[in-house]
Amino acid sequence: MKSLVVVTILFLIAGSEAVASLFLSPVGHREAFLGNTxxxxxxxxxxxxxxPAGMAYFKDRPAVSLSGSAVSYQEFSGQALTRETGQLKSETLLGSAIFPVEAxxxxxxxxxxxxxxxxxxxSSSIENGAEVTDTSELQRQAAxxxxxxxxxxxxxxSWGVGINIxxxxxxxxxxxxxxxxxxxTVRLQKNVEQQTSLVLTPGYMWRVSENYSFGLNVQWKALNVYSEGxxxxxxxxxxxxxxxxxxxRYxxxxxxxxxxxxxxxxxxDGHRLLLDLSWAPHSGYREMAVGRIRRCQKIFPLAGRLRCCRILIF
Known part of the structure; x- marks a missing residue:
């Protein structure tokens, strides 16, 4: 049986207001099960x-794929399942069709x-002699x-380029x-933010030999089409x-x-090693206005630029 080893190394540099991540959840046909590598x-x-440069190696016939993933996490307290401290749910989907246009x-x-x-x-804490209890629910969606x-x-x-909305x-x-x-004092705050943008994803791929290949991909939000909060x-x-x-409204x-x-x-030797090095000096996932109130660091814990190394052996 082939072995699988997953190693993820994150280096966070404080100082940015963005949550640094290209993909927040496992997504992709094979990539979702390879830690987005x-x-x-x-x-x-x-x-x-x-x-996109990886599409160039498909043979001269159409390829259609539909894949999805679901992750659910909820903390236990004693013998009962509770929502006292934290809960996380994540669902993703990808449908794609690749076909030849010409030679x-x-x-x-x-x-x-x-x-x-x-x-x-x-969360609960003591601030200036007052007992403070914060309860937050946050949903982040992307299409x-x-x-x-x-x-x-x-x-x-090969070369490739994607034009995405x-x-x-x-x-x-x-x-x-x-x-x-x-x-x-009881305070309730509700925020809704929506953004639509044009994203370009140029890429390059080089299959050096049967045993080694590498690719370079860039994600760039070129134009903000719509933004409202x-x-x-x-x-x-x-x-x-x-x-x-x-x-x-803002x-x-x-x-x-x-x-x-x-x-x-x-x-x-019959095993495959994948190594992805990602660097995101800017990310489109911004802290919402709701994150600017007290306790924002607990609601949005990953602030900063991100350098990420993903290594998989299988």
Whole structure:
């Protein structure tokens, strides 16, 4: 039986307001089961997302693929299943069709949910003598559809480019209760942000030999098409006759997205080694306005630029 080893190394550098990640969930035909490693894979239907240049190696017949993944996590407390501390659900989908256009040229069309995450978090702390309890629910969704082209440069090298329309939505709900000296304050904040953008994904692939290949892929948000956010706040303190309410509409900051991935594949003695090195100086997943309230670091724990190394042996 072939062995499988997965090693993930993350280096976070604080100082950026973006959550640094190219894909927040496992997605892809083979890539989802390889820890989203696949920038150096040839002839994978997931190449439309991870490196369009990999499509050029498909034979002269159509290839159709539909794949999905689901991850669920919930913490236990004692003998009972509870939601006291944390919960995470993630579901993804990728459908793609790759077919020859003419000799040496391939075209792919695809639609994907590369990020569909639901988080639940509850925390308690003491701040300035007051007992504070925060309960938050956050849902991050992303849908990407587009078209990709790939062609051979020579017998071993290929190029590719994807033209994608990406839609992202963030729904955040935070309930905060503060109790101090018999007085209490309850604050409810609801945020919804929607963004639609044009993303370009050029790529390059070189199959150096039968035992080694590498690819380079770039993800770049070239244009922000649509961006809107809505915020609702309801706050009530003991002694108040009625709660205060505030509704506002705003334009979320258009964060740039730029990421690079270098993928390498080795075939050694019947085993395959995959190594992906990713660097994302800017990511499209921005902290919502809801993250700017107190406790934002617990709601959005991954702040900073990301360098990621993914190694798999199977």
């Amino acid at each position: 696949g920038a150096g894979l040839v002839q994978s239907p997931g190449a439309v997302l991870f490196n 040496g040229l391939r075209m792919g069309v695809f639609y994907s949910y590369p990020g569909n995450i639901q988080d639940y978090l509850r 990407v559809g587009g078209i990709a082209y790939a062609g051979m440069i020579d017998a071993d090298q 990406a839609y992202r939505e963030l729904n955040g709900l935070v309930l905060s209760q503060s109790v101090s000296s018999g007085a209490s 809505d915020q609702y706040i309801n706050e009530f303190s003991s002694g108040d006759a009625r709660p205060s309410e505030d509704f506002s 334009t979320p900051a258009s964060e740039s997205m730029l990421g690079f991935t270098l993928g390498q594949v080795w075939n050694v």
